[in-house]
Amino acid sequence: MKFKIEKYLLKKADELAFIKIKHNGEFQVEGYNIPSGGLDVPIKNEVLVKGIKEKTAQDNINAMSIADAMIFIIGIDSQFKNNDEYRKFLAAFSKKINLDLKSYMGYMSKKYFDIGECTDSLVYLKALITMYPEDLDGLYHYAIVCQEVAKQYQKDMDNNAMNQFLLEALSKLEKVTQLDEGFALGYYHLGYHYYNQGQYLKSKVIWEEALKLGLDADLCGELQESIGKMDFKVQYEEGYNLIFQGRCEEGLEKLLPLEEEHSDWWNLLFMIGLAYKNMNEIEEAKKYFEKILLIKPHQVDAMVELGLCEAASFNMDKAIEHFETAAKIKEDPEILCNLGMAYLNNGELDDAIYYIERAYELDSQDEITIACLRELDNHR
Known part of the structure; x- marks a missing residue:
């Protein structure tokens, strides 16, 4: 699975230290064979420091601590060199202690999300969908947390990062609706992504699908209101699509009725001007481009x-x-x-x-x- 936001998570690796476990050492997990050259395994710095302070490092640096840190590094870097080995370890360890890995990753994600640590929450969800790429619940919640992290970058005025996290959320929500065509909440959130990208026709279709599938009363009311408010934007998109297809007269039939109420909408004026220019009605086209320069010099x-x-x-x-x-x-x-x-x-x-x-x-x-x-x- 590809991720657009991985580079923004790599700094989280600084929160890990690595220790080597030997092939024939004391540390062993039933059902897992440590490679002959040993294996560098991660441990969270906080666990390591706690062990040193309490002088009980051996008790704190146990198989569960290592398993948790392995999940964390898989979530940080899907291409980390030891990930395949870590997956083998996690499979054997979870079987031995009867641990549901998906449930554990979901639990850890929710734990961090509830205390406002959205990036840590996202790391656990990213590990989940890396290991289980078609897990519907994991994909959905991963997309939702991506949206929350995007809001943080928006507050920091880092638009590049914000856009990458929004695109990541969009791609995973599309995956959700492909895996389950009846997932109403997936369509609900997906519609907002298309709307924010100016794809109003697509947004309307997606939201109408969400309404058909069934949402709670508040969300239904919200979408019905949003669809009503964007009718003119849908008509605008239909118009400019016709113009780009070379069907300028049909495009103008869609766009010209919008001009009276939206005379300062320069995008609308631009498309009308472009239609007239393509029809070789140059003087009429010039009027619209001149109007735009009065609004936006x-x-x-x-x-x-x-x-x-x-x-x-x-x-x-x-x-x-x-x-x-x-x-x-x-x-x-x-x-x-x-x-x-x-x-x-x-x-x-x-x-x-x-x-x-x-x-x-x-x-x-x-x-x-x-x-x-x-x-x-x-x-x-």
């Missing part, structure tokens, strides 16, 4: 599209003006190529060479840049 995509509209109308000076403004805000190869080609079409070869070659410096693999360079070579 530094919206680069609208500037670029406005520049393309001017270029399509052979107003190269205006096109250059828009592309130059966009390039000052964002030095992007595509913007620079647009600017370079506008200069080229305006007969200003030196400026065209400068901007297209600068685009190539930024990304020598970009197909648009390579095509512009070829066109430029025809004019040198």
Whole structure:
């Protein structure tokens, strides 16, 4: 099983120490053969320190302490070099003392979660689904704790980490609903992930499925209200999907009715403008891109599209003006190529060479840049 968040857990390994148990030493577990060269086994630092303080290290560093730390390192690092050996140890040890490993990992996870130690809670759940990848309950709770850890990173303003934990939760919730198509709570949480990603159609379908499967009254009321509030967003998504499919007139039928109530929603205005541009209604398209720049004066995509509209109308000076403004805000190869080609079409070869070659410096693999360079070579 793959994990998107493992790198954020590796620091937890600092909480472990390793001791070597010998092949023929006193420490033995029935049903498990220690490798001939011995085995480095983990122990939690807190257990080790407690043993030293109480001068009873031998009593504290026992098979259960080692088994717990083995679970912990498996949860921290799914690729740790001794994990296969640790699994053999855990299988023999749990059989000997009649320990349900899944129940134990679930118990330890809940214990840490209840005291607010969400990362430790997550480590035990990650160990559980590493060892039992299709355990439905483990996968579900792992996803929920990922969401809680994401909130902590959000408070710390670490958006990269937050997004990784949310994506991890999303992927495991998708797995949950694949394993059990009747798991209503899985659909409930999954719908929020799609909603937050702007996949409103998908979110609506998933939430409607959750309602069909049955939730408690409060959650049903919450979802029904959310579905009602996002109807216009669903219509927006349907519209822009039609536009990207080249069905611009149908897309506008979805989008234009939304404009009256959402006249300051720049994404909506952008898609309407794009539809008109694709239909070659350039003057109408320009109106919408200009509206966006009144609302968001530094919206680069609208500037670029406005520049393309001017270029399509052979107003190269205006096109250059828009592309130059966009390039000052964002030095992007595509913007620079647009600017370079506008200069080229305006007969200003030196400026065209400068901007297209600068685009190539930024990304020598970009197909648009390579095509512009070829066109430029025809004019040198």
